[in-house]
Amino acid sequence: MALRPYIVGNWKMNGTRSMLAEARAIDRSAQRLMKVEVALAPPFTLIHAVHKEAEQIGVGAQDCSAELDGAFTGDVSAAMIADAGAKFVILGHSERRQGHGESDALIRAKTEAALAVGLKLIVCCGETEQTRDAGQAEQFVVDQLAASLPELLDGASERLSVAYEPIWAIGTGRTASVADVAAMHRAIRALLVDRYGDEEGGSVRILYGGSVKPDNARDLLGADEVGGALVGGASLTAESFLGIVMAAVDLQDA
Ligand code: 13P
Numbered sequence: 592m593a594l595r596p597y598i599v600g601n602w603k604m605n606g607t608r609s610m611l612a613e614a615r616a617i618d619r620s621a622q623r624l625m626k627v628e629v630a631l632a633p634p635f636t637l638i639h640a641v642h643k644e645a646e647q648i649g650v651g652a653q654d655c656s657a658e659l660d661g662a663f664t665g666d667v668s669a670a671m672i673a674d675a676g677a678k679f680v681i682l683g684h685s686e687r688r689q690g691h692g693e694s695d696a697l698i699r700a701k702t703e704a705a706l707a708v709g710l711k712l713i714v715c716c717g718e719t720e721q722t723r724d725a726g727q728a729e730q731f732v733v734d735q736l737a738a739s740l741p742e743l744l745d746g747a748s749e750r751l752s753v754a755y756e757p758i759w760a761i762g763t764g765r766t767a768s769v770a771d772v773a774a775m776h777r778a779i780r781a782l783l784v785d786r787y788g789d790e791e792g793g794s795v796r797i798l799y800g801g802s803v804k805p806d807n808a809r810d811l812l813g814a815d816e817v818g819g820a821l822v823g824g825a826s827l828t829a830e831s832f833l834g835i836v837m838a839a840v841d842l843q844d845a
Pocket of ligand 1: 601684756760761762763764800801802803821822823824825
């Protein structure tokens, strides 16, 4: 059975306790919108507080360390975020890859650390504008993902999602065309099936991210092989985030 659409808000480095009211409003609405799976990834400092507010939505982190524990000043382990109430972690976001020099191999190590403590994963991939203009976007993304994903899922396919986020669409107000999103998601599906087999690879949700807003969500979510959205800026208020959730609900009803 196909999984419900998955709409995930990535708050990035935004949010203090004053934003808990937004999380609460999102959670209360999500309780009435059960056809869609809704989640938020606040900064580390708010995970526990959002977890305590949340009756319906999933709560996750935006990163974790590949290390178990020890002398790694400033790092946060998978076990620590799980202990704070996180049920999933976003890994390999382009802002981690580009801003912190994270390699595909490091991201794979993080996926394995997160799976080992029972977390769900959202593994991100995406090309630069230069790579797309050079006609190499699909090959680049497939290679990046192939090297970043865990080797084995061992029956954990429901715990893995992939997010395709073209870097040039993040925070810019530009989105990939529906046709380009569908083509990329089909290429990602082929990789997943090749890696994990028909059943497991076929059931992993592939999210689109990059300037998803209430007014473009329906088109993007309706594209072939799009199983949800990873939302940055528009997840910071309940009003705009719920507009995207409602677009996913409407599509389910259509
Ligand atoms: P925006 O929705 O702000 O473009 O961010 C997308 C993103 O990076 C989500 O992880």
